[in-house]
Amino acid sequence: MDEFKLRSIDLQQVQNQIRHKTDGLSSSTLVLRRGQAFTVTISYDGRPFDPLKENLIFRIVLGPLSVEVPVSRLGHSSLTQWSAVLERNIPDPTGPHALWVSLSSPASASVGVYTLQMRVETRLTVRSHLLGQFTLLCNPWCPADSVFLQSEDLRTEFVRSDIGLLFKGSLGNIVSRPWSFDQYEKGILDISMKLLQLSPQHQADLGKDLQNRSNPVYISRVISAMVNSNDDKGVLMGNWSNDYSGGVSPSQWSGSADILRKWAETQFSPVKYGQCWVFAAVMCTVMRALGIPTRVVTNFNSAHDTNRNIVIEEYYSEMGEKLPIGRDSIWNFHMWVESWMKRPDLGRGYDGWQVLDPTPQEKSAEMFRCGPAAVKAIYHQKVDAQYDVPFVYAAVNANVRTVIVRDGKVLTTSTDKNRVGAMICTKHPGSLRMQDITSEYKTEMDDSTVRALSTDARRGEGATGRVAPQGLSVSLQLLKAPVVGENISFNVTITNKVAVPKLLRKHVNAQNKEYNRNPTGTFWEAHGDVKIGPKETVTIQHEISFKDYMLTEAAEDSLVNLAVVIEDVKSQERVLASEEFNIRSPSLNIQVQNEYVVINTQQVATVTFTNPFSIAVSGELTVACSGLQEKVQTRLTIQPRETMRMPINFTPRMAGAKMLYASLVLMNPPTVLHGFKTINVQAS
Known part of the structure; x- marks a missing residue:
């Protein structure tokens, strides 16, 4: 009888991808999840397969790494090592025979594009066959995988869903913005794998990088750096200048596929331009494509604390103009992503959501990236936990010290402990509502945390200096949420807390601003004297017309810094109130x-x-x-x-x-x- 002779192998792409929940992902290869069996069908001619006479050995290759897996007749698939088990052997007397083999990868296998080979050893011959390639992803459905997520609803939302809402604007006027993550679009998975392949880590030491790719902590850190182009051949170039010539304004992107495809089509030149929501949304796409549960998170009033003293200082002139002094800033909103994974490197209690921020702000181990910072470490003030916990901690917890100055001299200071991290939110799973997750991040900060976060933190800073006067209080109130094309109406309310009349000077100042930094020049102001009686409250209404604030650059939501300084003419004490708000665009x-x-x-x-x-x-x-x-x-x-x-x-x-x-x-x-x-x- 003829010798056993391999005829063809079917990787059963459709059936395997449905079982692995990778159906819909577009790739040039079979797409599988680790820690789960997949079936291949082997057609052969000659005499029926006899495992005592023929050895079938699969060779699984990832770059310089490879493993040989003999097909066994008995046994079960393994979660800790590669295995191959013969499921069925059907000799067909009239045509080619067929074998069904179940192959399994360990739940900690490296993410990557593998080559599958098979060797057939008989008594007389050894023949090798190239069977094709498969892409292996993380598996949040597998309890042994470090990205395992227990709820099917949450896996649907954070891995399989390709639609998102990003929350922008300001705390008093939140705008929900649609985003298409596009992980199912043609070629997007292959491009996502390219980010790993082009990373400096891969270029420097291919074998070490491929081994490290078993760990989502490592993968997420690589992707966080590769989404921005600052140190590498990364995807997006940031631009906050308002001059977007030579590229696309960040406000005009509405999905990740256009950005990732443009990067791939231009031989991996950076795509112009991104801002925080674009960086975060593209990272969410790549992480979901790689099988790591991920969501986009917005932090309203997000502190960028450059000197690590957990105090953000803001300076105003006596006329109510915010001054561009100091490197610290408060972003009206800032977006990052959270990815779900175990954190064995931190000890017990820090598994779950991890902050990853691909917007290039500060370097982490010599590269512009941030995280994964365990949300539970931020909540528990464990500021010695890697990676970048102090930076994220300050972003949600810093104090704001407001200083009024004249000719370089401090006139008055006040401290606000509640403004930063006023709300942290994300899209609610399974709906288009917003979910408030502030309580997952924030608790009261104690003095020992302040000292641990910064060796040079000046004790009591923000509580020193002349405090705001006790005799007056002032507040600003918008009469309705501003919309482009309409006038902005607001009230200034002044209360005299003492039993003597006062003569006051009022200075109101409006400045355009970018969401991530201090405002530019004044576009509207109003000044005047106010007489106020003992214990009296006075309300003054103001209106800024559309022609006064009309922008010169296209933006989704223009932001305004509005401030009022009330000066007591006799005592020269001053009190300030400020409000930052966005002017919402009409909607379609x-x-x-x-x-x-x-x-x-x-x-x-x-x-x-x-x-x-x-x-x-x-x-x-x-x-x-x-x-x-x-x-x-x-x-x-x-x-x-x-x-x-x-x-x-x-x-x-x-x-x-x-x-x-x-x-x-x-x-x-x-x-x-x-x-x-x-x-x-x-x-x-």
Whole structure:
């Protein structure tokens, strides 16, 4: 009888990917999760397979690393080492015979693109065969994997979902912004693997890097550095200058696929430009593609503490103008990601969510990256825990010392312990609501923590100097959330706390600002004298007209620093109140004609927008959605008070919860408008 002769091998891509929950991920290879068996079918000619006469040995290769796995007749798949077990052997008297072999990877196998080979050893011959490649990902469904997440709902949200909401703006006027993570888009998984391959760690020592890729702590640290382009061939170049020539304004991105593809198509040149939400959203895409549960988090009033003393100093002139003094700053909002993993390197109690920040702010071990900083370490003030816990701790807990100065002399100081980290939030799993997670980060800070965080922290700083006067109090209140095109109305309320009348001077000052730093020049101010009686409260209304604040650069949400200084003419004591707020862009409305949306069936959505401005506006409308359709772009002009109704045909390519989103970039006034609609696509 003829000798055993291999005919073909089927890696059963469709069936294996459904079982491994990698169906939908687009790759040039089979995509698998570690710690889980996959089946290959071997067709052969000749006599029936006899394990006593033939040895089948799989060789699994990752760069310079390889392991040989003989096929055994008996046994079970292993979670700690590679194994191959013969499942079925069906000789077919009329044609080729077939073997089914179950291959398993350990739950701690390295993430990467593997090559699968097989050697057939008979009494007379040894033949080797190249079977193809497979991409191995982390496995949050496997209890032995260090990224295991217990709840199916949470795995669906933080690994499989490709739609997101990012929360921006300011605490009093939070804006939810749609983002398409796009991990299922063509080629995105392969590009995500490229980030690992192009990292300085991989280039410096290939074998060591591939071994370290078994650990999500290591992987996440590499990705945190590779999403920004500061030290390496990373994806995004940051730009906070308001001059985005030569690239795309960060406000105009609405999904990760365009950014990652552009990076790959330009031989890995940095994509211009990103800001914090773009860095965080792209990192979320890559981490979910690699199988590591990840969510985007916003910290409102986020401190960037450059000198590590946990005090942010802000300086104002006596006229209420915020001054660009000092390197510390408070970002109106800052976004990072959290990824879910075990932390055996920190000891017990620090598993779970870990902060990772790819926005280039400070170096961590000589590279611009941050984390993974265990959220539980931040909460418990364990500031000696690696990585970068002190930096994140200060971002959510620093005190704010406000100083009024004249000619370099301090006139008055006050300290606010509650402003920084006022709210930390993320998208609620399974819905489009916001989830407040502040209590996961914040507890009261004790003195020993302050000293541990900074050896040069000056004891009692922020409590010294002349405190705010006791005789007066002042507050600012917006009468409604500001919207682009409308006037901004606000009240200044002054209370005289003592039983004598006072003559006061009032200085109100409004400045444009970027979300990540101190404001630029004053665009509106008001000054005047106020007489106030004993124990009296006076309210003064002000209005800033649209033409006063109209921007010169397109932005989604322009930010304003509004401050008032009230001066007691007799005592020369001063008290300050300030408010930072965003002017929200009008939103686009999206309606879907048929609420019952079926895969591969054409549907119609209508985007509507009423021009609130007294002038005609023109711009470009973009409508897109991961798994729904190709991007549609249309240039249009809308007359004053006219309502635009734009029908868009789309054909959903994937079942599940999807988001249809639209953006309208206007030239005059320069602003970016957004709208979104979630659609539950049914399988046919």
